[in-house]
Amino acid sequence: MGQDSRLPVAPPADRVELTRVGARPPLATYLRDVWRRREFAFALARYRIEAENRQNRLGLAWVVLKPLLNAGLYGSIFGILLASGRPDHFVEFLIIGVFVFEFFATSFTSGAKSITANTALVQSLSFPRMTLPLAVVLQRFLQFVPMLAIMLVVVGAFGHTISWTWLLLVPLVLLLLGFNTGLALVTARLTVHVRDLTNLLPFLTRITFYTAGIFYSIEERFADEPVVLRIADAVPIHEFLSLARAILLDGPLYEIRPEYWLYATAWTVGMLVVGSVFFWAAEERYGRTD
């Protein structure tokens, strides 16, 4: 029966530039396609923010309020209730920590859902899927910008010298954006393979939050344990936090460690390359329901 229904003269597939359906293009072509859809990613990010804001009464204010409340909560718990070893300039220290972490964590948790939560879009239109995680990170970045402004206001209000070195925040934030993008690409693909990851992610976020030195100083707490400090040197989120604090805050604890620039750049480049290749490699897989 299967043989009977075959057409007698099926032309060979190679004669008329037919390509296998769904085959992913080479990496360079793919990335060019993604770049061509940048307007799509940008529009998706902006509309999402709009929609999120419209559902709440306070709208855009929440983008700033939520991390401020977070900072207030953690500040009172760890700074007052369990006051032990508060670093200098605790309020500014904490605000920088919580805000930068918020950008990092939301990027990779919502990046993880960027494919699985957009099945309808993926299944009905053909476009390079990479634009979806990119749009999510872009959205989180756009929401991070007002937080950044608040951060600067708080730091300035606490009397830290406002200097040209603050401009170093620009390359730092760009590095963080790149790093978050790479990480989101990895988590986006992993979630497609293993849905269980969505349940695990909040837990991973919390572990990172408690270990990354958001409300305590790793350098002070582990001053006697060089092994821990050496490990911390290699942890990207710690590098980003230390650099941000060193750029903005005065005091002996907040000296810029130039080697951190090198490490952070290496992490970012590495993460971007690994993330792009890793995500692209499974391009044919996204949107499938099996």
Add this chain to the structure above:
Amino acid sequence: MAAPTEAITPAPASGQPVVVVDDVHVEYRVLATGRAAGAEARGGLLQRGRGTRTVHALRGVSFVAHANESIGVIGSNGSGKSTLMRAVVGLTPTSRGSIHATARPSLLGVGAALVKELSGSRNIVLGGLAMGFTRAEIEAKHDEIVAFAGLEEFIDLPMRTYSSGMTARLKFAIATARKHDILIVDEALAVGDKTFRRRSEDRIREIRDDAGTIFLVSHSMTSIRDTCSRTLWLDRGRLVMDGPTDEVVDAYEARGS
């Protein structure tokens, strides 16, 4: 089922081949729950392979579609129509055989809105940008798309408030705003009302005349007769008949009776 076993060669098509489906098999492995999960299933949480069943959704389907053809796909529920179409788009992997096409086909099915928390207007822009239009191009087409979908009053409401018919209409309008080489419409017209169905059938004919190839999956033999020049009849994962619409639909309607 009294089905003719010999394939009918379709009328020679004018266009060049655009989709070549060669002996395609699709097998799903599904995890059987409930009855099949017996005592041995209690073994471990992460044990895979327990109680799995293989569903053979397509069993060797072959055909060639040409430019300027509109092809109806018919068959009873579970005959493999949707699976075949999803395989042609590349959303369902084939376990055997191959599918080649000149362009990446687009699939229009019933189902969720593109981005349901956003308004219809926003979805038009997003859909257009995703398909590769520039901002200016999609804004120029905006009103036409809204008019085609007949959603003038609702276009600024979030799509989660739309009925399934409205969603399907808007999706069809967005997707057909672009010139498609290969477009697959899976039951998407069934949810529309009569006026919309007529309008979308006109649109389908336009696309076909514009050197596109269209697949229309439908249970409505009227739609198939009105729009399709050729029809594939699937039954239990096999291609029963492939030929001019009138012959195939007549045979399909005469089956079993």
